[in-house]
Amino acid sequence: MKILKLVGVTFLVFTLQSFFLFPSSSDWGGRKDYIPVTPDGMKLIPAGSFTMGSADYDVASTMIAPSKTVSVASFYMDETEVTNQQYREFVSWVRDSITRYRLAVTLEEIESDGSMDDYKFKSPEGEGEEEGSTADIDDEDKVLNWNGESLSRDEKEFIFDFDKTNNDGELKDSLYLPKEQSIFGSRMFNVDILKYSYNWLDIKKAIKERGKRKDYIRHEELLIYPDTTVWVRDFTYSFNEPMHDQYFWHEAYDDYPVVGVTWDQARAYCNWKTNKINNELKERDKPTVPAFRLPTEAEWEYAARGDLQFSTYPWGGPYPYDDRGCFLANFKPMRGDYLADKVLYTSQADSYPDGVNGYGLYNMAGNVAEWTNTAYDVSSYYFVSTMNPNYEDENNNKKVIRGGSWKDVAYYLQVSTRDYEYKDTARSYIGFRTVLSYLGTNEF
DSSP: OHHHHHHHHHGGGOOOOOSOOOOOGGGOSSOTTOOOOOOTTEEEEOOEEEEESOOTTOHHHHTTSOOEEEEEOOEEEESSOOBHHHHHHHHHHHHHHHHHHHHHHHHHHSOOOSTTGGGSBOOOOOOSTTTTOOTTSOGGGOOBOSOOTTOOHHHHHOOOOGGGGTOHHHHHHHHBOOGGGOBTTBOOBOGGGOEEEEEEEOHHHHHHHTOOGGGGEEEEEEEOSOOTTHHHHTSTTOOOHHHHHHTTTSGGGTTSBOOSOOHHHHHHHHHHHHHHHHHHHHHTTOOOOOOEEOOOHHHHHHHHHTTOTTOSBTTBSSSSBOTTSOBSSOSOOTTTOGGGGTOSSOOOTTOOGGGOOTTOOSOSSSSSEEEEEEEOOTTHHHHSOSBSOOOOOTTOOEEEEESOOTTSOGGGGSTTOOEEEETTOOOTTEEOOOEEEOOSOOOO
């Protein structure tokens, strides 16, 4: 377990290229003329008020989503759903961390010629004869060396040459499935060891109970590889094995939305992405950004409306197609004709450009439904605040999903339609996108 727990610790020293573009260091500070730079791949959703909920003519829906005027603060939102390629970077980082940790442990136990020193634990700073030794450091305090001078860029990403350790057999066996489980002679990485570990502060409970900070630090450790079996389990008497076998890892699906991810896995990705960006910013002596997170239900609906009041769909009109009869989203039209919109399963995250809404967001309707941060309650619209409304309940495992998916009828694509899924459930039609709170005054 020590190996896995250190995965969450070692991310503090990992260096990655930032997704952000920043002004010069002289531009930072509390200046009145300071204008934040929009993060790469995200769109700014300006603060505003809107009528949240269903229209009066949708009698059934108004029972769980009554019309209500609410105000939402500014935030950034991913212009597309998180893709397979983006989520694979997260998976690869966890894989690399575990591999490097186990290799570093191996190098402590054997004699080497020095060629692998860059793969050892990072030497502590100090003076004296024992400088550079990690023997007396507790396991949880040992730090991986991601920036060794002799490591090439490819080597920093992953270690393939186990032979140099003189102990490659044991190390390989700890990382890969047994030889008898190999297919076509190629051993597969054991995804059951891909656990991500992190801590977070339960602010709401800490404020309510006024206790000590240490009592509200929550620890999370979970498997982060997506459940690819959803392509088979979600459908009875249907041949979806090719999607199970290829969808997540094959480059043909790089730009498709990741699916098979639970609510907790989506939140873990947000935590990893936050540390990824902030570690790079710290190295450049730049101010850090707040935490990436899942959008609240109100934020999601506000962003989906694209600055249009009382619209049925993100693109405005009351129909899921344009004046030429072309569908504007990936869903199940025509009483179940999946291919009427030219797509059988999911489509690229930036597909259907004619359906992009006023904020420049793709596929806010259809393709995959999206996790939100909000717990689901049929009556929550009646008691949540009118300012940044959000219902959170750690005992409620039902989480709101929005937007509808490739296997849903048009009703679920409407911006006001509410639905939910249990947070520990993965589906072939549920993905997510991240948001980032805007800092500063709302002057646009």
